[in-house]
Amino acid sequence: MLFPESIVKLPEADIPLKGITAYLSQGDNHQIIFMNFNEDVDLPEHSHESQWGVVLEGKIDLTIDGVAKTFIKGDNYFIPAGIRHSGKIYAGYADITYFSQKDRYNIKKSK
Template sequence: MKEIFPDPIQKLPEADIPLDGIKAYLSQGKDHQILFMKFEKDVELPEHSHQSQWGIVLEGKIELVIDGERNIFEKGDRYFIPAGVKHHGKIFAGYTDITYFHQKDRYKVKSRC
């Protein structure tokens, strides 16, 4: 498969996200983060909450249960999770998105050890 993210995105630092089979590039703002994420494996997301999150699906499929409501999002769909709202779900292999977190410290840069 052709790389979905262009070179300038791939040159961003990688985000340290504790999930197996993910590659995420991190663009850091003063009060937010934007992640460019792609998943090679299915991933179960445990229930959690944080500051608001907005995402747009570029490829694949994600199932999100947001505040008790089950949703399936696919290519071209957008989703929004308000601050503090509990959510969980499943990300399917091949999923790619751009996600905005209204939180400057949601993820750290992955160390290059």
């Protein structure tokens, strides 16, 4: 398992993407999400508050403000607030992402 027990005991984040498992650490004015993807996912263009991520495994293609770049294990990326971005996440991708927004995602409700 990629994430330690202390992470997987966090609440799951309700992120509307296929093949994702995501754990949410909630702060007063931010969220930290620990994400793992087991399927390829296309990210449609969107924007929100600033986002900073560190790639733990795999790769992600991001187009940030019209500039395309691939990020792999060990890389980090930054998306400023309000900047349009899109991308492709590949199966096996995992990261830690900081959102400077306290309500970017909700806790997943039990089924």
